[in-house]
Amino acid sequence: MSASDKPSHGLKRTGFENRVLAIVGLGIASLALVFLLPPIPQDPSYHAFADDRTLLGVPNLLNVASNLPFLLVGLLGLRELLRRDAARPNVPFLEASERWPFLVLFTGVLLTAFGSSYYHLAPANDRLVWDRLPMTVAFMGFFAGMIADRIDVCAGIWLLGPLVWLGFTSVYDWHRGEQHHAGDLRLYGFVQFYPTVAIPLLLYLFPARYTHTGNVIAAVAWYLLAKVLETEPVDHSIYAVGQVVSGHTLKHLAAGMGAYCLFRMVRDRRPDS
Numbered sequence: 459m460s461a462s463d464k465p466s467h468g469l470k471r472t473g474f475e476n477r478v479l480a481i482v483g484l485g486i487a488s489l490a491l492v493f494l495l496p497p498i499p500q501d502p503s504y505h506a507f508a509d510d511r512t513l514l515g516v517p518n519l520l521n522v523a524s525n526l527p528f529l530l531v532g533l534l535g536l537r538e539l540l541r542r543d544a545a546r547p548n549v550p551f552l553e554a555s556e557r558w559p560f561l562v563l564f565t566g567v568l569l570t571a572f573g574s575s576y577y578h579l580a581p582a583n584d585r586l587v588w589d590r591l592p593m594t595v596a597f598m599g600f601f602a603g604m605i606a607d608r609i610d611v612c613a614g615i616w617l618l619g620p621l622v623w624l625g626f627t628s629v630y631d632w633h634r635g636e637q638h639h640a641g642d643l644r645l646y647g648f649v650q651f652y653p654t655v656a657i658p659l660l661l662y663l664f665p666a667r668y669t670h671t672g673n674v675i676a677a678v679a680w681y682l683l684a685k686v687l688e689t690e691p692v693d694h695s696i697y698a699v700g701q702v703v704s705g706h707t708l709k710h711l712a713a714g715m716g717a718y719c720l721f722r723m724v725r726d727r728r729p730d731s
Contacts, residue, residue, distance in 0.1 A: 477663045478609060481656055488652045497642040500632070503690065505581035508697035509704035520707045521578040525571045527714025532568025535721045539564065552667065552729055555615050559603035560724055562618060566596025567717045574710070583641075587633040594625030594649055600720065601653040604674070608664035625649050654681065666730050673723035680716030684709045 513519035539557055551557055569592035577589035598621035606614020628646040635641040657678060661671060686692055693705035 474664075480663070481609075481659060484656060484659070485652055488655070489648055492644045492648045492651075495644060497635075497640070498644055498647065499641040500583055500586070500636060500643060505583075505586075506690075507578075507581065507704060507706050508694040509701075509707060517580065518578045520703060521710070522575045524707045524710035524714075525574045525578070527571075527711060528567050528574065528717060529571035531714060531717040531721050532564050532566075532571065535564030535567065535717075535724060536561065538721065538725050553611050556603070556606050556611055558615060559599045559606060559618050560720075562599030562622065563596050563603060563720065564599075566592045566594075566599055568592075570596060583633070583636050587629055590629045590632075590646070591626065594629055594646075595622055596717070597649070597653060598622045598625040600677075601657065604657050604660050607667055608660040654678065668727040669730050670723045670727040673719045673726075677716040677719035677723070680712050680719060684712040684716065687712055 507518065507521060509520055510518055511520070516522060539561055570589070573588040573590075573592045577585040579585075599618065602614045602618040602621050604614075605617055628649045632641055632643050632646050657674070661674060687696070687705040687709035689705070693709075695705065696708065697704035
């Protein structure tokens, strides 16, 4: 290596480290900002969805049935990962350990179908915990997978367990607090907010190791749409137009589309040479 090459290599390494520090710094700043807010209890009106019709003998049928995409995508994702592992050794991963975040992701998506359906049959805080737990598992698996993809495989795999634990903790702490009339959604809000901002930054700041990044971008876009559709004004406004379907039902379908985009990414991607 010539002397002229060394400064360039050092600059590249410094630039990489600075980008990593920016992602970490954003997380620390976001967490600090969240806990500067007063405690945020669960609003009881959250459970008052626009479409509460009992159809075919099933309470809140459309909000229950619209969880079917999570079941299908979860099964498709797990089947694809396990089928490639068992039958085709040339899986679309440069390292075999990279499968683990995506196995966690699609397991969470699959379990969301059951947890969300259970909640929507009789919406209440005690059931909401079973809706939120598998969603955080899926979300943290996705985040760990993106860290492994864009920053470092070992870092993503090492962080998988702590991230899933953080997701569980955010839901458990909120639920335990609600049981003592002191619910606090701040940590859960951080778990939802930070990865939503950090993942697009990872895509922008770090080079891709695989193709089909567009599916990741689409998944984030569908998720953001789902968050808009689930808000009370949007939920009720959409249902008010003919009382056919509610915003919350569409939220499930939008989130399911986001999960499907991630399935397509895993199914179709190849190492980006």
